[in-house]
Amino acid sequence: MKLKKYFTSRGPIIGTLLAIIFGILVFLIYFEGYSGMPTKIDRLPVTIVNEDKQAKSLNKQLKTALKKEFKHVKTTTNLASAKSELNGRQTYLIIDIPKNFTKKVSQNKSTELNFYINNSNQSSVVSGMKQVALTIGNSVSQKIIIKKGQAILATSASQKLKKQLASAKAKLAKEVATLAQTSPTAAKAAKESGSKKIAAAKQSGEKQIKQQVAKAYQNMDESVKVKIHNVNHVHQGINYAMAPFFANLALYLGTVLGAMVMYGTFAKFAKEDGRMMAFGSMQLVFVCVSIIASLIDAWAVKALVGVDLNFSKLWLNFAMVLFSGYELNSLVMYLIGQIGTSLNIFLTMVQVVSGAGMLPVITMNSFFQTIHYISPLYYATQINFNLMYGGSGTNALFLQYAGLILALIVINSLIVSLQKHQRLLDLSKLS
Known part of the structure; x- marks a missing residue:
């Protein structure tokens, strides 16, 4: 059959082999080559810049949070040096705690947690870092800071309440002791009545503390914002x-x-x-x-x-x-x-x-x-x-x-x- 020679000649055989070999090898190259994103984004180095001397605790919290996402987390106080490394692709994300950040947070004033991203990078890196910035920023700047501030305010108010309750208990004990010398029955009644009043005062005080904390931090979500600074402009697309x-x-x-x-x-x-x-x-x-x-x-x-x-x-x-x-x-x-x-x-x-x-x-x-x-x-x-x-x-x-x-x-x-x-x-x- 004449058609047989077309199939058995070297050309079709080599063409078939090339199609199989390149089909497998090229797919393998891309399949393995691009397996690094987003699973290996944790290899990219990131930097925390702390310009607020009072924000050591926040700096530590940020580092702990980032360590869960990235293997290489650097901390510094020099924003200019960090920007230079960002521009040279030695780091891929900067989280900057600006000056007076803690002071503004404690005063419930508007402030920002700054993120710097170099757009002159692979699109996968830029989009990945922007997502990380939003996720880490919202989590750390809002939740951790707010809870920390609430805890400080609640602790201060609780200590004040404890002192008041301790003073009331001491006063009650003194009154009960005085009554016990003349009328044990009256002393017992006074102790029970006073204890109930103290317990009620404790419950009322704790409720007031919660209300005060909630009121003080009701606008905190708006006072700490995530600001992303795009370094090196790249047109959209x-x-x-x-x-x-x-x-x-x-x-x-x-x-x-x-x-x-x-x-x-x-x-x-x-x-x-x-x-x-x-x-x-x-x-x-x-x-x-x-x-x-x-x-x-x-x-x-x-x-x-x-x-x-x-x-x-x-x-x-x-x-x-x-x-x-x-x-x-x-x-x-x-x-x-x-x-x-x-x-x-x-x-x-x-x-x-x-x-x-x-x-x-x-x-x-x-x-x-x-x-x-x-x-x-x-x-x-x-x-x-x-x-x-x-x-x-x-x-x-x-x-x-x-x-x-x-x-x-x-x-x-x-x-x-x-x-x-x-x-x-x-x-x-x-x-």
């Missing part, structure tokens, strides 16, 4: 939140196919000019293509996102994405030829997670935490967050990124010097 990552991913995907095509150019001229000459020439080609293409891409992204940013740095970052993409994807091809494109697609999927465009590295499992060090998309995405929306450490990220690119060039040059034959993919042989 998941498209803006994901823009730093999507821009790099789009560029990198282009290098996967581009590297495959340009490897063919390298293999062609390696036979004529020698491997190292062809390799050096292709490096120059990579540089030129990266500079020209990234200029146009950077202009388009800036226009679409509509934010005020340093265009030259965005251009440089995009150029580095393209160049590093060509280098990393070419590395696989230098080893196994153009068939390595299938492996490069797989490695790209790994970088979608390790690039930290959707999840912070600290929430990932050990595999992706390790991979992120050699992931071009990681450095490029963090730089994009800083350039588009704000953040510190940009220059350090550029240096680390440049170090990765240099390492890729060295590795590729070694492979080319040792690899004598260039493997080209002949699609006709797959039929």
